[in-house]
Amino acid sequence: MIDRRQLLRAATLGLATLSLPPLALAAMPGHGGTAAFGWRGQNFLLHGKPLVIRGGEMHIGRIPRAHWRARLRMLRAMGLNTVGTYLFWNLHEPRPGRFDFEGQNDIAAFVRIAQEEGVWVILRPGPYACAEWEFGGFPAWLLKTPDLRVRTNDPRFVAAATRYLEAVGGQLAPLQIHRGGPILMTQVENEYGSFGSDHGYLASIRDALRAAGFDGLLYTADGPTERMLGGGTLPDVLATVNFGDDAAGSFAAFARHRQGVPRMAGEFYPGWFDHWGERHHTAADPARVARNLQWMLERDISFSLYMFHGGTSFGFMNGANDSATEPYQPDTSSYDYGAPLDEAGRPTPAFHALRALIGGHLPAGETLPVVPPSPPMIAIAPVTLDASAPLQSLLGEPVRAVRPLTMEALDQAYGFVWYRARLPAAGKGVLQVGDVRDMALLYQDGRRLGTLDRRRGDTALELEVQAGVPLDLLVENLGRINYGPRMVDERKGLLGPVRFAGKPVLDWEMHPLPLDDLSALRFSPGTPAAPAFHRGRFVLDALGDSFIDMRGWGRGHVWINGHHLGRYWHIGPQQTLLVPAQWLRRGENEVVVLELERDAPPLRVQGLVDPVFETPDVVQG
Structure with a gap:
């Protein structure tokens, strides 16, 4: 994710000029038979005719699988024709060489559903994603090697990334547009110019993607500064530009870097994410978003809204920021983002405003689909947590080291x-x-x-x-x-x-507590001092999404029927946790809360139909 402060200076920086030759177009099988996708001059071409990509971003790791189709239908209803999606390496290779593309991680299924819903796909496989996701999507096991350096030409990192991309290619290369699928383009790395300028490393990722079978159109995405575009692009790969404001200035800066190529906002920000202890970000200034989007629509410039729908960084998957000017800032579990579709998948006022704007700039013969019904929500009645277990009860045989x-x-x-x-x-x-x-x-x-x-x-x-x-x-x-x-x-x-x-x-003893399996807990009446787990049971006769209200608690984590919802923290701004309907069941359900700080928590939770975002005056936990 590009730093907004860097973007404010973008339009004033001079950029080196670089032009690329147009890509050759070939007949390619796609929706409805034969298709061709590439570019000539400033136009993307689909079936030999200009295509304006109207995209929006969603991530399968942040959306329960049962909701994928509904979210894509909402995307179409807002007037978008393309979904952009990151892949998170840590989900797909949780252990070295052990790949997971099943169930919630079945990215090929998501791409096929998009095709069924008439949505094109822009694939962003990384290996780096950023996205306010834990370690930018990198698996933690990379750090077990003491001196390994991610995002560099360290041969150990490149070998691991190449193996991962090869596995991704096995799943998704057959779904590129020229092979009958909906994938229009595949991104090389991600915003590399915000990190470095090692073009040898960037080329190694490009080559790994090609070797993995991604022989369609490749592209890069970077912010509109000389450092970002200069460091993050390759001469033979299409470039796009990311920004949150000043579309005209951003594309003027981009033109000083490249000309005679399609113009696309690889990421255009209609909202922003939250850190713990800071104020909640709502949708960006509607007038600013509309002004910039209209400027692009009037000029047939392609774009992708980041985010169209943010969803939730369930479990331990939130990322964090840290820089020379800002302290360590962990992100909330909610990735609502102030996006047009809220965390629960419901249209916001921004959705309807942008839908009206996009609807006024559709190609001849295209109309807006009807907006589907919002997902059902339920208010779970108050639940008493009447059994507890100390966290220390999970301590097993320690690892010892000096x-x-x-x-x-x-x-x-x-x-x-x-x-x-x-x-x-x-x-x-x-x-x-x-x-x-x-x-x-x-x-x-x-x-x-x-x-x-x-x-x-x-x-x-x-x-x-x-x-x-x-x-x-x-x-x-x-x-x-x-x-x-x-x-x-x-x-x-x-x-x-x-x-x-x-x-x-x-002479230390260390007890790993990954908390990926709570089955060893033995609950009993009573309230042990923090840190402790507290359990309650409740019965449902109807299902729907809900938001568990954690106001009054201190800091900790929540599980529903064994599913880890994420982190709560009284410092806010997030005070509720989304419970997907798919993780609930008719009849008896179980909620478990790990409270880390308060010895006398309220021992009571309930579900709401809307989220709560509040930041108390005291923001240090």
């Missing part, structure tokens, strides 16, 4: 690690750590001593401790950085060295 190991060194991707060590002294002293990634709760003998919070830059804390009693640190991964140069070393857990009162703390 110094603390990172989460990746423990062969763990997400969740928590429980660190334990005996301190070299008693009484008052300062505990110093190399770094904490990202939040550590400190305990001794069950008594909470304090918090180390990466958002505040905490690396030291004054403690008063007892002799002979171990110190416990519960460290949570709040989401790996997904954008910028700091993502290359985004290992999680407790990073050493650790010292107390000036003396090294050695």
Whole structure:
């Protein structure tokens, strides 16, 4: 995702001029028989005739599979003809060499549904996605190799990325337009000019895509600055430009880089995403969005709205930002984005406004489809959580090492690690750590001593401790950085060295807590002190999406019938968690809440038909 502050300067920068020869067009099988897709001059050509791509972005990892078709029908109803979608490598290769393209991860099924609904597809396979997704989509196991550098020509990274893209090609190369599918274009890497300018690396990703069978049209997408377009493009690959405002200025900057090629906004932003502890982003200024979109429509310029529908970063899949000018900022589980289609898939006022605008610029003979009904919503009645289990009950046999190991060194991707060590002294002293990634709760003998919070830059804390009693640190991964140069070393857990009162703390015990399976929990009446799980059961006779209201709770996670909804945090702005109807069932249901901070939580939740976004005045957790 391009930084808006960088975009504000885009139109004033001079860019090198580079022109590309038009691509050869060939007869290609597509919808309804023969099709041809390519470009000549400033036009994309489909069936030999100009095509304006009116696109919108959605991600299958953020939308339950049962909703894919409904969301695509909403996209068509707004007047769009193309869906853009990232692939997230960490979903499709959770372990090295073990690929998952089934069920929720069946990207080929999504592409086929798009074709059935008359929607073209722009494929964005990465290997890097950004997208406010955990580690930009990279699998955490890459970081198990201590000095591996992502997004570089490090041969170990390129080999892993090539293997992944080959697997993607096996699923999706047959669905390119010239082979009978709806995929018009495939992106090479993603916004690489915002990260670097190693054209050798970029070419290696292009070559990996070609070798994987993506022999159709390739393209790149970057922001409209000399650094971004210069660093992120290749001479033989079509380029597009990303921006959130000033379409005229952005394309003027792009023209100083390339001419005689189709103009396309690879990403045009009608909204924005949220960080914990900050104000909620609603839809962008309607007048600005309409002004820029109308400018493009009047000139037959292609575009893709990022996002048309954001959805939810379920489980531990949210990303984070960190830069030289901003502290570590984890993203919320909600990816509502202020998009035209809200988190639950319902049209917003922006949807109807943009639909009217697009409807006024349709080609002759094309009409807007009727807007489908919104998905049903239910308000789940209040549920009492009357059984609990301490988090410590999940601790098994520890891993032992002289110094603390990172989460990746423990062969763990997400969740928590429980660190334990005996301190070299008693009484008052300062505990110093190399770094904490990202939040550590400190305990001794069950008594909470304090918090180390990466958002505040905490690396030291004054403690008063007892002799002979171990110190416990519960460290949570709040989401790996997904954008910028700091993502290359985004290992999680407790990073050493650790010292107390000036003396090294050695001989650690570590308990991985990925929380991907809660079946070992044994619930009983009573309310143990945090951190603890709390369980409740409820009965439904009708199904629909709902939003679980977590106001009054502190910080933690929620599961419904074993499905991990995501993170809640009283600092906001997100105060509710989306529950997809597909994860509920008629009859008895189960909700489990992990509360990390509050010893006396309300032990009660309920479902609402609308989300709640509130940011309390105190934004530090």
